[in-house]
Amino acid sequence: MCDNNSCVGCKNPYTYEDVEKIANFLRSKVDIKPRIGLVCGTGLGGIPALMTDTVTFPYGEIPNFPVSTVAGHDGKLIIGYLSGTPIVCMQGRFHFFEGYPLWKVVLPIRVMKILGISILVLSNAAGGINSSYSIGDIMFLKDHINFVALGGHNPLQGDNEEKFGPRFVAINDSYDREILKLAKNTAKELGIKGVQEGVYCCIGGPSFETVAELRAMKMLGGDAVGMSTVHEVITAMHCGIKCFAFSLITNKCPMEYDGKNTPNHEEILDVGKERQDDVRKFVERLFKNLAQFKVK
Numbered sequence: 001m002c003d004n005n006s007c008v009g010c011k012n013p014y015t016y017e018d019v020e021k022i023a024n025f026l027r028s029k030v031d032i033k034p035r036i037g038l039v040c041g042t043g044l045g046g047i048p049a050l051m052t053d054t055v056t057f058p059y060g061e062i063p064n065f066p067v068s069t070v071a072g073h074d075g076k077l078i079i080g081y082l083s084g085t086p087i088v089c090m091q092g093r094f095h096f097f098e099g100y101p102l103w104k105v106v107l108p109i110r111v112m113k114i115l116g117i118s119i120l121v122l123s124n125a126a127g128g129i130n131s132s133y134s135i136g137d138i139m140f141l142k143d144h145i146n147f148v149a150l151g152g153h154n155p156l157q158g159d160n161e162e163k164f165g166p167r168f169v170a171i172n173d174s175y176d177r178e179i180l181k182l183a184k185n186t187a188k189e190l191g192i193k194g195v196q197e198g199v200y201c202c203i204g205g206p207s208f209e210t211v212a213e214l215r216a217m218k219m220l221g222g223d224a225v226g227m228s229t230v231h232e233v234i235t236a237m238h239c240g241i242k243c244f245a246f247s248l249i250t251n252k253c254p255m256e257y258d259g260k261n262t263p264n265h266e267e268i269l270d271v272g273k274e275r276q277d278d279v280r281k282f283v284e285r286l287f288k289n290l291a292q293f294k295v296k
């Protein structure tokens with residue numbers, strides 16, 4: 001094991017106070033107290049354009065923060081307002097496959113917690129496993145299957161930091177039912193087509209899935225697959241943040257051995273661009289509706 005706090009096997013060295021220092025750095029530069037956090041997935045980095053009164057921090061300028069290495073992830077933390085609500089937005093996230101240990105992938109969520117968020121909205125690009133899904137559909141997550149955690153990698157591993165939450169945390173109710181209801185009503189209000197509700201499977205990546213793996217996921221009840229989100233959700237649940245997540249279905253997964261539907265990152269980015277108007281409209285209205293949402 002190396003000592004640079006970056007390899008997968010490294011134990012999380014960040015105490016609550018270390019994370020607080022990062023939050024204090026941000027607080028020293030901006031007066032806004034964010035209420036909601038937003039994580040923009042692959043190809044969904046256009047959402048921050050909707051924000052007002054923004055202060056932008058490239059990840060490289062935040063002390064002790066990781067940096068984004070994936071195309072479609074700009075690598076900026078933006079604090080400002082969305083639909084009148086103070087928010088903190090990650091324009092680009094970190095992934096396990098980038099070589100970061102999971103505790104580092106989720107570090108921004110703990111920073112957001114200390115900044116004061118009580119709700120986290122996450123987005124991602126995902127491949128559709130459910131045969132009734134079409135490219136461009138928006139799937140609201142009702143649950144997930146986390147193959148990374150089932151395989152032994154969990155962002156909460158290592159010493160537990162009690163100031164964030166307990167050693168053992170229940171995550172059977174990760175996707176807040178009330179926010180999910182609000183999101184469904186929001187999509188209905190706007191007449192957005194192709195809205196689904198389903199189970200997101202998380203793999204480590206960066207290779208996509210084999211046909212046999214996809215068929216196994218389908219048998220287990222998975223509707224879509226990607227390489228992110230669930231680690232952030234686990235961390236948010238650990239420190240008492242309510243979560244809502246949605247996937248943009250950017251491709252149909254290859255469920256047959258016929259060479260069709262082979263996923264590639266460029267097409268995934270293109271679908272993100274094609275659907276950005278509806279996604280932006282939805283996110284803007286969701287945040288407007290969330291402004292009235294009382295966190296219990």
Ligand SMILES: O=P(O)(O)O[C@H]1O[C@H](CO)[C@@H](O)[C@H]1O
Nearest residue numbers: 041042124125226227228265
């Ligand atoms: O989950 P986000 O960050 O949207 O990224 C998705 O897109 C990438 C594949 O093109 C993978 O990283 C997958 O997880």
Ligand SMILES: Nc1nc2[nH]cnc2c(=O)[nH]1
Nearest residue numbers: 125126127225226227263
């Ligand atoms: N793992 C995975 N991630 C994706 N992100 C977007 N599409 C896909 C996919 O088909 N598989």
